[in-house]
Structures are given as structure tokens and as C-alpha cells.
Amino acid sequence: MPMPYYVSPEQMMQDKAEYAKKGIAKGRSIIAMEYVDGILLTADNPSASLHKVSEIYDNIAFAGAGKYSEFENLRKAGIRHADLKGFMYSREDVTGRSLANGYSQSLGTVFSQEMKPLEVEILVVQAGTNHHANEIYRISFDGSIIDEKNFAVIGGKSEAVQTLLKEKSPSQVPPLDAALKLCVTALEQTANQKLPPEGLEVAVLDRTRAGRKFCRVSIADVRLILSP
Amino acid sequence: MKLPYLPDHDGSSFFDFVSTHHPELALRSHGMAAVPDQVRAVGPVAVPSATTVLALKYQQGVVIAGDRRATEGFQIADRRIEKVFKIDDWSAMAIAGAAGPCIEMAKLFQTELEHYEKLEGVPLSCEGKANKLGQMVKANLPMVFQGLVVMPLYVGYDVKRGEGRIFKYDITGGRYEESDYHAIGSGGKDARNTMREHFKRQLFEGDAIKLALLALYNAADDDVGTGGPDLVRGIYPTAKVVTAQGIADVSDDTLRAVCNDVMAARRSRET
Numbered sequence A: 001m002p003m004p005y006y007v008s009p010e011q012m013m014q015d016k017a018e019y020a021k022k023g024i025a026k027g028r029s030i031i032a033m034e035y036v037d038g039i040l041l042t043a044d045n046p047s048a049s050l051h052k053v054s055e056i057y058d059n060i061a062f063a064g065a066g067k068y069s070e071f072e073n074l075r076k077a078g079i080r081h082a083d084l085k086g087f088m089y090s091r092e093d094v095t096g097r098s099l100a101n102g103y104s105q106s107l108g109t110v111f112s113q114e115m116k117p118l119e120v121e122i123l124v125v126q127a128g129t130n131h132h133a134n135e136i137y138r139i140s141f142d143g144s145i146i147d148e149k150n151f152a153v154i155g156g157k158s159e160a161v162q163t164l165l166k167e168k169s170p171s172q173v174p175p176l177d178a179a180l181k182l183c184v185t186a187l188e189q190t191a192n193q194k195l196p197p198e199g200l201e202v203a204v205l206d207r208t209r210a211g212r213k214f215c216r217v218s219i220a221d222v223r224l225i226l227s228p
Numbered sequence B: 001m002k003l004p005y006l007p008d009h010d011g012s013s014f015f016d017f018v019s020t021h022h023p024e025l026a027l028r029s030h031g032m033a034a035v036p037d038q039v040r041a042v043g044p045v046a047v048p049s050a051t052t053v054l055a056l057k058y059q060q061g062v063v064i065a066g067d068r069r070a071t072e073g074f075q076i077a078d079r080r081i082e083k084v085f086k087i088d089d090w091s092a093m094a095i096a097g098a099a100g101p102c103i104e105m106a107k108l109f110q111t112e113l114e115h116y117e118k119l120e121g122v123p124l125s126c127e128g129k130a131n132k133l134g135q136m137v138k139a140n141l142p143m144v145f146q147g148l149v150v151m152p153l154y155v156g157y158d159v160k161r162g163e164g165r166i167f168k169y170d171i172t173g174g175r176y177e178e179s180d181y182h183a184i185g186s187g188g189k190d191a192r193n194t195m196r197e198h199f200k201r202q203l204f205e206g207d208a209i210k211l212a213l214l215a216l217y218n219a220a221d222d223d224v225g226t227g228g229p230d231l232v233r234g235i236y237p238t239a240k241v242v243t244a245q246g247i248a249d250v251s252d253d254t255l256r257a258v259c260n261d262v263m264a265a266r267r268s269r270e271t
Helices: A009-025 A068-090 A094-112 A158-168 A176-191 A217-226 B014-021 B037-042 B099-120 B126-139 B188-198 B206-222 B252-270
Strands: A030-035 A038-044 A053-057 A059-067 A119-124 A135-139 A145-148 A150-155 A200-206 A215-216 B053-057 B061-066 B071-072 B075-078 B084-088 B093-095 B150-158 B163-169 B174-177 B181-184 B238-243 B246-249
Touching: A009 A059, A009 A094, A030 A059, A030 A158, A030 A176, A038 A059, A038 A119, A038 A176, A053 A068, A053 B099, A059 A068, A059 A150, A068 A094, A068 B099, A094 A119, A094 A135, A094 A145, A119 A150, A119 A215, A135 A150, A145 A150, A158 A176, A158 B174, A158 B206, A176 A200, A176 A217, A200 A217, A217 B084, B014 B075, B014 B099, B053 B093, B053 B150, B053 B163, B053 B188, B053 B206, B061 B084, B061 B093, B061 B150, B061 B206, B061 B252, B084 B099, B084 B238, B093 B099, B093 B126, B093 B238, B099 B126, B099 B150, B126 B150, B126 B163, B126 B174, B150 B181, B150 B238, B163 B181, B174 B252, B181 B188, B181 B252, B188 B206, B206 B238, B206 B252
Parallel strands: none
Antiparallel strands: A030 A038, A030 A150, A038 A200, A053 A059, A059 A119, A119 A135, A135 A145, A200 A215, B053 B061, B053 B181, B061 B238, B071 B075, B084 B093, B093 B150, B150 B163, B163 B174, B238 B246
16 A cells, blocks of 8 residues: 655745745735724725725725635625624624634634635724724734734735835825825835826725715826826 | 635525524524414414504605504503614615514614625615515414514615615515505504595605694504604604605604694694
């Protein structure tokens, strides 16, 4: 009887991680950035209907990079988690932290137990209301979770975008137009091409809105903000 | 792909999701006796719903209104209960029946529509929302035999057609569209009689609100289960309007002023 090949656990994890990283780097980047009224989400996304950024709950949003089918599944599960919690308890008991933990557990388990890891990197952002601070969580394919401040980048050449933003990021929390301009510049420089407003997916969690804070910024408004 | 630690379900309906995975949260009465023998012998159950809620169309959309009384037998259980609920930006529902399950259904329906909109990226159509509510009423049928009736009256603004719409239901989930106005609850018939006499197509908003409050006043006049304006405590019926601009509450000041007008007109006739 032939013996199965021995692969050390280290090697196996490394292979999986490499595989997942390769898949995620193939895509385009998404930036979440704090601005005065909440959090701005900017994605380099040529499709007008296949969203990378979407609403989860009142003041919580989701962004996914990597394989569409996989992060779409995560997005739907997140909405179910949030709506169930809000229905069972109350709307204010739905938190970004609990959702980010759920995602982290889920991705971690799939990474260690399944043959194929999920080729995704996701963001869970929560706009702080009632003088609470904003929360930005970045969750990787292996379930590792990082609590970010000011801004976070996922997908594509995320490290390059991050370095660029770190250099240019203002000392104070920027207003919406400045934040969007900064994000688009960073995306254009790393992509080495001009991004038209039609090729951008922009949304905000605006804490000044009544009720649900998530709002997509229309192409016309993006063009208006970006016009010099 | 199954995701551990996160809720797993196919489809975009929150109602189906909780019914399947959390039946204790859904309206369905798991583990309860189906139809008691005495009910079978008596035939159709009496529908205890001490309430009057109504809806009527006008030029810009629909007005939906309800009284504020909740009863427990011959006692007043609550003087300020709200029977008209905002469901989403384009629709509202009023309820008659057992208060607990009624409020639960309104909350479940609100979550259902928001859930669908978030998962699918587009809201349900007006017709789709009305049909979904019918399915929820149907799911509650076993509870009806336990005496826990939930009877909604649903109004929405159909953005595609550019008009307000009114839907009524029966306990089996049957859904019927009304062309002009409707009222349900123990005082529903009295309210309908008033609206039949005074209703005109293409009313102005102010006239529509006035007719709605007049119909509620007359219902409270003839029906013990319906509360009239409480002048001592300052409690007036509640009303909402659904138009192309979305849903809006009719302000307390307007309601108070219109109620006072209605009562003044009545007083001048009586003395």
C-alpha cells in the first residue's frame, strides 16, 4: 500500500496562505477612511451592479475584496447575523465588534479545516454615534483581525496604497471632499491609471443621517466632488 | 459554502430564516395544539379585535390612522397604544387583533423588508410587500384558533405606478386590494359607513385627514372597543401619510386641531 506523502503542518499552512494571498492580490483595492461625519468607503470597481461595499445595519458597513462569490456569501451571512440580533434584542445591540468576531472565527475555521481557504479580505466598519469613536476592523483570509485607525486598505496592492496614504494623510480628520480626493489619488497612483467616476464605487456611513446611516454616493456627486 | 459561527440560510426572506432556524422567534406556534375540539364544533372563531384602524386614498397618496385604545375584556388595558406602524420609507401598516402578536408581526415585517432590501440590493415592489404580508398572516393561522388574531391593513406608495395603494387581508392570508378606502376592527363598520358618505376621489390632504378622524370619531361613538379623543389627558388618534415623498407622521398639533374641529361641528349640532 502506498504511503500518503507527509506534508508538515507549517508547509501546509504556508501553501494555503500563499494561495489565498495570490487570489486577493489579483483584485483591486478598497479604502475605508474616517472623515468628519463618519466613514468613507471607496472601491476601485468598474461594475455598477456587482457591489464590493454594502450596508449591514444601521451604522455598520461591509467591504470585501478577493473572490466575489466568497465575500458575497460572507456579506449575506453578516446581514443575517445583524438582523437576527436586532430582531431578538434591540437595534442598538447590533455591534460591529461582534460581527467582526463572527467573521474572524468563521474565516479562521475555514482556513485551518478546509482544503481551500477563502480568497477574501474584508472590512467591517462602524460609524460611531453619540460621541463614540468609529471602528474599523480588517479581517484576513486566515481569520486574523486588525483594529485599524484613520484608514484601512484591502485587496489589490493594498500595502502600496497604505504607504501612500500614510505619507499623505492629514493630521486632522478630513472633510468628505478632501477624504475622497485623497483616496482616489492613492488608488490612481497604485493602479497607474486615471480612474473615472464611473469606475469608482463610493459609499458613506454618515452619522448625521436619521435612521440608517449607509448611503451610496452617486456618480454625479462623485464627479462634482472630484472636479477641481 | 457553509460558514461556521455565522447564520446559514438560502433565500432572502428573514421570515423564512427565523421560521426555519429560530422557530421560537417566529409567529408560527410550534408545539401548540392545532385546533381545539370546541372550536371545530362551533365553527368559525369570533375575531376579538377591539380597535378601529382605517386607510383612505387622496390626491397625493394614502392616509392611515387608528385609535389609541387597547382593551382586556371590559377593562382598558392601554390608553395610548400605537396601532399604526411605519414599515419602511414607502409603506405603513395598521393592526387589529391581539396586541402582542400584532406588534410582533409589525416588527417582523419591518425586519423582513429591510433584510430583503439589503441582501438583494433593491427594495421589494409594493405588490411584493403586500403579498409577503399575506404569507405572514397565513402562517399565523394556527394561532387564530387559539384566539390570537392578527389582522393587518397595509398601505404603500407604489413608486412605479405613482399612486398610493390599500390592501386588506383575511385570516387565511387572502389579500384584497381596496380602490378607495377601508377600515378594520370592531369599529371598522362604523368608520366605513362614515367614509362611504363623505369619500370623494382626489381629496386634498387636509380633507383626507379630516375625514379619517371624523370616521374614527364616529366609530368611537358607536363602538365600545374604540377610544375617542381623550381631552383630559390630551390623547388623540395617530395618523401617517404615505406619498411620493415617502412616509410622514401627521403632527400632533394637526391631529389635535382637526379633532377639535370635528368635535366643535358635532357640538353645534347637538345644542
